[in-house]
Amino acid sequence: MSATATKKAGFGSVLWDYLTTVDHKKIAILYLIGGFFFFILGGLEAMLVRIQLIQPDNNFVSAQFYNELITMHGTTMIFLAAMPLLLALMNIAMPLQIGARDVAFPFVNALGFWLFLIGGIVLNISWFTGGAPDAGWTAYTPLSIFSEGHGLDYYSIGLQIAGFGTLMGGINFLVTVITMRAPGMTMMRMPLFSWTTFIASVLILFAFPALTVGLFLLTFDRLFGANFFDPSMGGNVVIWEHLFWIFGHPEVYILILPAFGVFSEVIPTFSKKRLFGYSSMVFATVLIAFLGFMVWAHHMFTVGLGPIANSIFAIATMAIAVPTGIKIFNWLFTMWGGTLRFTSPMLFALGFIPSFTIGGMTGVMLGAAAADFQYHDTYFVIAHFHYVIVGGTVFGIFAGLIYWWPKMFGKVLNEKMNHWFFWLFFIGFHLTFFLQHFLGLMGMPRRYWVFLEGQGLDLFNFISTIGAFFMAAGTILFMYNIVWTAMKEPKASGDPWDGRTLEWAVSSPPPHYNFKQLPLVRGLDPLWIEKTEGNGKMQPAEPLGDIHMPNNTIIPLIMSIGLGIAGMGIIYQVDNPMWWIVAVIGFIIFFGSMAVRSLKDDLGHHIHKEDLEKEGDGSNG
Amino acid sequence: MVDQNYSTNQTEKDLFYKEKKKEEMKHQVVTFAMMIIFTLIAFGIVMADVSKMFTIPIIIVLAIVQVGFQFFYFMHMSNEGHTWPVTMIFSGIFAAFLTVLALTTIVWWG
Numbered sequence: 141m142s143a144t145a146t147k148k149a150g151f152g153s154v155l156w157d158y159l160t161t162v163d164h165k166k167i168a169i170l171y172l173i174g175g176f177f178f179f180i181l182g183g184l185e186a187m188l189v190r191i192q193l194i195q196p197d198n199n200f201v202s203a204q205f206y207n208e209l210i211t212m213h214g215t216t217m218i219f220l221a222a223m224p225l226l227l228a229l230m231n232i233a234m235p236l237q238i239g240a241r242d243v244a245f246p247f248v249n250a251l252g253f254w255l256f257l258i259g260g261i262v263l264n265i266s267w268f269t270g271g272a273p274d275a276g277w278t279a280y281t282p283l284s285i286f287s288e289g290h291g292l293d294y295y296s297i298g299l300q301i302a303g304f305g306t307l308m309g310g311i312n313f314l315v316t317v318i319t320m321r322a323p324g325m326t327m328m329r330m331p332l333f334s335w336t337t338f339i340a341s342v343l344i345l346f347a348f349p350a351l352t353v354g355l356f357l358l359t360f361d362r363l364f365g366a367n368f369f370d371p372s373m374g375g376n377v378v379i380w381e382h383l384f385w386i387f388g389h390p391e392v393y394i395l396i397l398p399a400f401g402v403f404s405e406v407i408p409t410f411s412k413k414r415l416f417g418y419s420s421m422v423f424a425t426v427l428i429a430f431l432g433f434m435v436w437a438h439h440m441f442t443v444g445l446g447p448i449a450n451s452i453f454a455i456a457t458m459a460i461a462v463p464t465g466i467k468i469f470n471w472l473f474t475m476w477g478g479t480l481r482f483t484s485p486m487l488f489a490l491g492f493i494p495s496f497t498i499g500g501m502t503g504v505m506l507g508a509a510a511a512d513f514q515y516h517d518t519y520f521v522i523a524h525f526h527y528v529i530v531g532g533t534v535f536g537i538f539a540g541l542i543y544w545w546p547k548m549f550g551k552v553l554n555e556k557m558n559h560w561f562f563w564l565f566f567i568g569f570h571l572t573f574f575l576q577h578f579l580g581l582m583g584m585p586r587r588y589w590v591f592l593e594g595q596g597l598d599l600f601n602f603i604s605t606i607g608a609f610f611m612a613a614g615t616i617l618f619m620y621n622i623v624w625t626a627m628k629e630p631k632a633s634g635d636p637w638d639g640r641t642l643e644w645a646v647s648s649p650p651p652h653y654n655f656k657q658l659p660l661v662r663g664l665d666p667l668w669i670e671k672t673e674g675n676g677k678m679q680p681a682e683p684l685g686d687i688h689m690p691n692n693t694i695i696p697l698i699m700s701i702g703l704g705i706a707g708m709g710i711i712y713q714v715d716n717p718m719w720w721i722v723a724v725i726g727f728i729i730f731f732g733s734m735a736v737r738s739l740k741d742d743l744g745h746h747i748h749k750e751d752l753e754k755e756g757d758g759s760n761g
Numbered sequence: 762m763v764d765q766n767y768s769t770n771q772t773e774k775d776l777f778y779k780e781k782k783k784e785e786m787k788h789q790v791v792t793f794a795m796m797i798i799f800t801l802i803a804f805g806i807v808m809a810d811v812s813k814m815f816t817i818p819i820i821i822v823l824a825i826v827q828v829g830f831q832f833f834y835f836m837h838m839s840n841e842g843h844t845w846p847v848t849m850i851f852s853g854i855f856a857a858f859l860t861v862l863a864l865t866t867i868v869w870w871g
């Protein structure tokens with residue numbers, strides 16, 4: 141039992157601890173809080189959209205507000221909810237799984253979180269200052285150039301800041317996986333979730349720069365009189381679409397690969413079998429990532445690229461279905477003949493397989509370029525990507541959160557409530573989105589404020605909205621469960637699920653140095669090997685010694701706030717040059733704190749051997 | 762005894778590394794000289810005012826070779842323990858190359 145975890149501290153010192161933390165486990169909790177907050181916000185926006193569409197010619201919200209709602213729903217869910225929640229899972233699980241004491245750059249890790257949060261806040265300030273962005277989450281030019289007010293300036297600046305944070309998170313995880321694996325943890329012994337974290341980070345590293353460039357060009361067009369996207373001045377509107385989707389398609393794989401990783405942990409654990417076809421899983425992950433870069437133009441079939449370009453991208457797109465299929469079969473074979481336990485993470489995994497497969501199938505349909513002329517910009521596309529993003533990523537996030545909840549908070553969430561939550565959410569999800577396929581085929585366009593009466597669209601839209609309320613009810617139950625668990629459930633052991641990988645070899649929550657002695661890894665599923673061939677405990681790979689840990693610091697937060705202030709100044713300097721003062725102040729804070737960090741030595745601290753000896757043997761017991 | 766063993770090992774090791782460093786130094790000097798020559802060649806053909814179709818490809822090729830020298834001889838990418846960075850850099854270059862090629866093709870020639 142770690143002494144630090146049981147110490148009672150006042151609210152102020154806990155808050156300060158979290159504001160300054162560089163510990164990957166606490167940063168995971170911060171990402172969880174931030175991501176979940178935005179998940180609720182994006183969910184509320186979605187509910188308003190669905191209520192507007194509950195009946196034909198509805199007047200629940202105005203057309204302008206509707207545009208802002210759909211734009212902010214998409215942007216929030218992708219950048220501020222799904223990605224941070226995945227980063228929460230990566231932060232809590234990956235360093236433990238590879239047997240590391242922290243990530244490679246703890247400071248950068250904290251900076252990544254605060255940049256994301258400040259970026260998200262900047263984006264949402266737009267609601268209170270005259271209107272949120274309203275050109276769709278894809279912000280296609282020229283609409284986004286001519287959109288009035290400052291909504292799209294908030295979009296470009298807010299996403300830019302949040303994007304920096306994500307980029308840093310990605311680089312950090314890459315270095316962590318490459319350099320910080322425990323003795324014996326070779327790449328091909330790494331749990332699949334760590335693998336998908338690694339590959340998703342590669343995608344972040346290579347895909348986000350395209351977004352960064354696109355957003356800069358948009359910012360310059362809107363705020364500094366440039367004309368990159370203005371054809372009358374020699375610009376090209378389609379370039380934005382290319383840049384956005386060169387980023388955007390890898391982005392959807394950044395969202396789905398970690399979810400695949402979660403299921404590749406959950407399914408073996410609750411089938412009591414090792415993952416079927418481990419190396420083909422790794423190979424499929426790498427292949428998906430690579431192909432993911434070569435298909436962006438399938439979002440632009442109707443732009444007029446010509447039949448040759450369309451055909452090439454159509455074939456490349458369909459090729460992705462092959463490695464994805466390999467994965468689906470591997471999961472099924474993992475369960476085949478296993479001893480299944482139907483815990484709530486496993487239910488999400490089981491719900492995921494058919495749901496995601498439907499999404500993949502509609503994906504291949506959309507990938508048929510000629511047919512896409514019919515589907516494009518209809519509710520069919522909406523149905524497709526919600527099947528893959530909700531049925532894949534969101535199910536994966538919930539499975540992972542429930543699975544690793546004890547590692548974050550030391551308690552297992554109430555299983556009974558989670559079963560209810562799963563069924564509400566699962567049924568609600570299919571109610572909401574299944575019929576949207578048919579709405580799309582019947583010709584209902586996406587992003588329209590109202591639909592007309594007497595076109596056969598009424599009933600399905602009504603059912604769809606009812607489904608959304610089911611999902612909302614499920615989510616509320618989940619939040620209730622969190623509070624209930626915190627108050628009523630008993631403390632969990634280090635290994636509540638009978639796990640196979642290293643994170644279950646330490647207590648729940650782990651001590652802040654994770655491993656008292658780095659573990660010696662003898663193969664895939666290292667803890668399981670010790671359970672079946674050893675004494676059930678990891679053997680140490682090093683003698684007990686002092687542990688070097690980084691110091692807490694407030695600088696990442698201050699830097700991020702500085703950048704946020706600078707961003708606000710940049711947005712408003714077009715109205716009044718006095719705002720440059722604000723921007724300059726922001727940049728001074730930003731670069732000033734960077735300079736402090738660079739010039740002041742901060743060598744961290746040591747936890748001494750004698751203190752470690754007092755704290756038990758550091759195993760999961 | 763253990764200590765003695767250790768120290769003979771150590772001197773052998775030192776010798777080995779000294780030899781290796783010398784070798785490396787030689788390579789660095791040679792590549793440095795070659796890079797200067799390459800630069801001179803590049804300037805030379807621009808000043809000689811030959812056809813663009815000739816100048817541009819040559820300069821690009823020279824630049825690529827120089828980047829390779831940088832990576833391998835000055836940033837030690839050929840040394841042990843650099844396999845991951847090397848793999849990443851090359852797959853990055855490969856993906857970027859394909860992307861840019863496809864993009865320029867379909868936007869400006871398609």
Ligand code: HEM
Binds near residue numbers: 395439464
């Ligand atoms: C078998 C795999 C997949 C294929 C073949 C595929 C294919 C496509 C195609 C062709 C489109 C464009 C449709 C149109 O706009 O007319 C599309 C849209 C979309 N897909 Fe997929 N997809 C696949 C998997 C995924 C996954 C795994 C995700 C995310 C986790 C995803 C997320 C999206 C999103 C967000 C859009 C809509 C973007 C927008 O226009 O707002 N897709 N997909």
Ligand SMILES: [Cu+2]
Binds near residue numbers: 388392435436438439
């Ligand atoms: Cu795509």
